[in-house]
Amino acid sequence: MKARVHITLKPGVLDPQGKAVRRALGSLGFAGVNDVRQGRYLELDLDERDPERARAAVDEMCAKLLANTVIESYTIEIGE
Amino acid sequence: MKAAVIVFPGTNRERDMIAALTASMGRPPAVVWHRETELPDFDLIVLPGGFSYGDYLRTGAMAARAPVMATVIERARRGVPVLGVCNGFQILTEAGLLPGALLPNACLTFVCRDVHLRVETAESPFTAGYSAGQVIRVPVAHHAGSYFADPDTLDALEGEGRVAFRYCRPSGELADDANPNGSARHIAGIFNETRSVLGMMPHPENLAEPAHGGTDGRALFDGLVEALS
Numbered sequence: 611m612k613a614r615v616h617i618t619l620k621p622g623v624l625d626p627q628g629k630a631v632r633r634a635l636g637s638l639g640f641a642g643v644n645d646v647r648q649g650r651y652l653e654l655d656l657d658e659r660d661p662e663r664a665r666a667a668v669d670e671m672c673a674k675l676l677a678n679t680v681i682e683s684y685t686i687e688i689g690e
Numbered sequence: 691m692k693a694a695v696i697v698f699p700g701t702n703r704e705r706d707m708i709a710a711l712t713a714s715m716g717r718p719p720a721v722v723w724h725r726e727t728e729l730p731d732f733d734l735i736v737l738p739g740g741f742s743y744g745d746y747l748r749t750g751a752m753a754a755r756a757p758v759m760a761t762v763i764e765r766a767r768r769g770v771p772v773l774g775v776c777n778g779f780q781i782l783t784e785a786g787l788l789p790g791a792l793l794p795n796a797c798l799t800f801v802c803r804d805v806h807l808r809v810e811t812a813e814s815p816f817t818a819g820y821s822a823g824q825v826i827r828v829p830v831a832h833h834a835g836s837y838f839a840d841p842d843t844l845d846a847l848e849g850e851g852r853v854a855f856r857y858c859r860p861s862g863e864l865a866d867d868a869n870p871n872g873s874a875r876h877i878a879g880i881f882n883e884t885r886s887v888l889g890m891m892p893h894p895e896n897l898a899e900p901a902h903g904g905t906d907g908r909a910l911f912d913g914l915v916e917a918l919s
Contacts, residue, residue, distance in 0.1 A: 623838060624872065626798045675755060678748055678784065680791045681838060 611656045613668045614687040617677045618649035652676060661688045691919045693719035693734040696762065698753040703739030703776065703893065710895035711736070714911035724756040733918045734771050735762055737778030739831070739893060749792065749834045750780030759785055771815055771918065772887045776832055779879070779889035788882055788889045789847070790839030795832070796872025802831040804904075805870050807855040807878050807892060808862050814885040817854060819913025825862045826906035828892040830870055835891040837873035837880070847880055854879035854888055 619625050625647045632646040654671075658664040665688050677684045693711055697704050704721065712718045719736070722729065742753035753759070759781075766772045766787050774782040782788045795801055804827050809820040820826065839847070847853055855878040859868045869876045871891070879890030894907030 622840075624793060624796060624836070626794050626796050626872075630798055675751065676747070678751065678791055680783070680789075681793070 611658050611661065611664045612689065613654040613656060613664060615652040615654065615668065615672060615676060615684055616649060617652070617672070617682050617684045619647055620681055620683055623681045649682075664688050691715055691733045691915055692731065693736060694722045694729065694732045695719050695736045695738055696722050696724065696758055697738070698724040698740075698742035698756060700742040700744050701738055701740035701777070703895070706893070706895045707736055707738040707775065710898040710907070710911050713899065714908065714915045722758060724753065724758045727757050727761055729758070729761050729765070732765070732770065734773065734914060735765060737762075737772070737774040737781050738895075739776030739778060742777055742781065745834075748784070750777055750782075750784045753777070753781045754784035763787060766882075766887055769884065769886050771914070773816060773914075774887075774889040775893055775895065776830075776835070776891055779891055780834065782887065782889040787887050788880055789843050790837055790880070792834050792891070793836040793838050793872075794834045795836055795870070797870075800831075800833040801835070801870045802829070803870070804829050804897075805878075805892060806858050806860050806862075806868065808858040808864070809855060810853045811851050813851070814854065814881060814888065815914055815917035816881075816885075816888040816910060817913065818917050819909030819911075823862065825858060825860065826909075827860075827897060827904055828894055828907055829896045830892045831896075832871070832891055835871040835873065837877045837891070839874060844874055844877075847877070848875070850883070852881040852883070852885065853877055854881055855890055855892070 628646040856876040857869045894910040897904040898907040
């Protein structure tokens with residue numbers, strides 16, 4: 611079972627890396643980019659075949675390690 | 691006083707910390723590898739600086755979940771003093787022993803220079819060697835040292851006297867130009883609720899002997915020895 615996790619900074623958390631990317635886009639001539647926020651994407655390959663159990667396991671992985679819930683939120687997609 | 695310095699893969703500031711502790715304690719601390727789970731009693735546990743686990747995933751994230759940390763967390767909850775410097779501070783926030791998080795520096799560069807800190811309180815074993823309001827000079831060397839917490843947490847830290855150090859000008863004045871990384875409210879170090887755990891981004895162990903070009907950091911360690919012996 612595949613799981614895809616998107617981890618993003620919570621609103622209100624300063625993202626200087628995102629700001630740097632926005633400036634770089636501006637330097638390249640892309641206009642109208644008001645904001646960029648950079649996150650993290652993880653792909654997991656699990657033995658678990660039941661989607662509900664897989665989702666619960668990945669949720670626990672996010673809460674315990676993959677995301678810092680003080681500053682990050684996450685979404686999980688289960689399946690191909 | 692018996693002290694332990696915990697070492698993770700990628701830790702690289704343990705030798706400076708060991709030298710500073712040895713100078714103040716008169717004997718070297720124990721060095722504990724991250725895989726140890728059985729620890730003898732210690733009066734002080736130290737998490738030094740470096741790039742544990744290469745800063746992979748998030749700085750300090752994997753070190754905070756290393757085998758030794760279950761024991762360190764249990765000891766901290768029992769009141770054993772714990773000092774986290776730089777990567778050690780990041781590990782303490784990831785381990786939930788201190789609130790908030792350390793974000794990439796607002797300026798985006800790695801900052802490696804001396805800064806001035808205002809000691810906010812002397813009422814802790816870590817700051818007993820200073821006086822409240824004293825300004826000291828200490829080096830920083832970090833890429834992700836910007837302290838962040840939500841406003842309620844920041845208010846609680848300030849209200850409960852748990853801010854240990856703030857970045858300041860040599861005069862002691864707080865100002866954005868004296869803040870090397872954009873930390874909220876210029877916070878450079880914080881305590882837990884009982885002030886038995888201190889996390890700080892600057893490196894007191896790197897300005898602790900004359901050869902370093904200054905000794906302002908030494909009083910942190912001398913104060914600890916006096917408080918804990």
